[in-house]
Amino acid sequence: MPNLPVAAEIGSGPNPDEPLSIIVAAVLILLIAMGTLIFNIWFERKQVARVQDRLGPNRVGPWGIFQTIADVLKLLTKEIIIPSQIDRLTYWLAPVLAVGAVIMIWAVVPLSPVAIGSDLNVGALYFISISSLGAVGVLAAGWGSNNKYALLGGLRVIAQMVSYEVPLMLSLLVPVMLAGSLSMQDIVDAQGAMWYFILAPVACLIFTTAGQAEVARAPFDLIEGESEIVAGHHIEYSGLAFAMFYLAEWLHSFTLSALCVTLFFGGWQGPFAVEVPALGLLWFFLKTYAGYFILNWLRYTVPRVRIDHMMSFNWKFLTPIALVVLVMTATLEKLWPALFPVDPGRPGFIQSLPRAGILFLANLVLVGVVIMILRQVARRERQRVEDLVDEGQYSAPAPMPEPVEV
């Protein structure tokens, strides 16, 4: 596609010498993000309805597919109620920051071999730093609303997002190390023979879990926590301003899936993707929607965790494992070429088998060790509680009453 201003060779974004191509690329990225969102909301609502044994939207259009458009129209025409005692600058800045941070991530997501907003040579770092900016939006909303529940939500953001960034970043380093590059397009290119999910399954799981917490969706949606702090940071927002937060959350979840696919499931890689770039787009979105489906499935199945559990889960479980995975992968990456010398260059499927095998086995061993340690801890904890009950310091919950036959 030599005539299109966005089109470029593999691995390069829009041409900086042509300001027009930058604008076109920016608008395209925005359109893709917003366009998929309309569909995603319907997709998720249909899915959650099935999970909860309901029908979901089914009135507007076939299968209720135009429901979202009706909802958007409703939100647009709604009155925006502004509380009187707010900090105006902060209050209005918050939704903009929240949405902006999410959309900016899409600039480095490779959609196909030729379509990427900008192939930064620090793309992976860009993603992690921009997503840390999203916390500022939520924080500003918590402060600007002048509401104690919003403030509590804002304070929880710090605890949650800043802590979960640590395992997120550590697990992100694994594919970066395997590909030997921080550029997202290079990471996808390096997965032509073998997806990094095979080479680093544990890192992938940590990335997804920490990402779910970063996005603040169930089971980690303590920022909102309807039953405890009503709605957290967006309690005082209504109409379009509320819709911005809603939009940011939905889009962030989808973005997480897209990043997982890019880093661990080969991005746009698939049959004939290099020859026909448009096919790459198809593979990318197929994989992303599969990931999105699984993330939503998790969201509507697992109940919300308690905040102290969430913090200790991060600092005492995810972070140490992420560190071990990082060190293990680095060591094996230095060792395996010594054991199985292969010719350099672009390896095919067969050539990449020994490397994948070693790393996969190492990951398996790690999972086994972790499970053994967890069993030990659980056994000790159970023993401790039983001892307390025996000493009479702690009364065990009464047994469930027998179901009554009617």
Place this chain on the structure above:
Amino acid sequence: MSVPLWMFLLVAAALFCLGIFTVLSRRNAIAILMGVELMLNAVNLNLVAFWRYRTEAGIIAERGGVAGQAFAVFVFIVAAAEVAVGLALVIAVYRSRQTVTAEDIDLLKG
């Protein structure tokens, strides 16, 4: 690059002086910390600008030619450590004295 070196230096100088003013004049301890951050940032800006403009051509992006960037990395690390301890001190003082105003923290004054 069509932006001359002195413009970057001027921006850094302005940032540094705003930092000095904040540190010397603000009463709130957190604001003083923010002033220190501004000054450290100005230093980083200078380091990177001199690296980009004054390193010998040809080695600028090779091993040994990135001293300016390496120094900036260390400044980042020091800034992170400084802010962590500084804010911990602010919280500790606030807990015992219910104030974050630097002048009111005068327990050692005879």
Place this chain on the structure above:
Amino acid sequence: MPINLETIAFTLFAAMCVGGGLGVAVLRNLFHAALSLLLALFGAAGLFVLLSAPFLAMVQILVYMGAIAILILFVIMLTQQVIVPEPYNRQWVLGALAALVALGALFMVIAQLGGGDAPYLQPQPLAPEVSDSGIAALGSDLVDPGRYLVPFEVAGLLLTVALVGAISIARED
């Protein structure tokens, strides 16, 4: 200075930088001052990109904005002393004077450099085969025993000490 994308970007980022710094110095509302610190830091990150140090720009956003500025906002929210009747102390005139003197001194030094036409003030060209602005070089220099390995390890130690110290100071007991 010709008008092109680069000079426009420089003007924008420099304005963000200085404007944000000004906000930190003069805004009465401390929360707004912290938000304007974020603006200044973002402007500096943009200037790093223009100086072909994208790695530092990203670290700037990640460490300064994502961690340091957010921690500052957190402590402001915790201590709640946001708008006080008297934001400046008694010696603020002296402080302003000192800042102006420093600015004058720095300005004189910069003026010594002369305009932008001197050949040694032109940016050095990056070697054509190096496309990553020295990221790989920076990485290997930081762990090279002949260069920055010792400072790097000491920096790691410093961070650990700061971590332990911060926790033990801020801990409620």
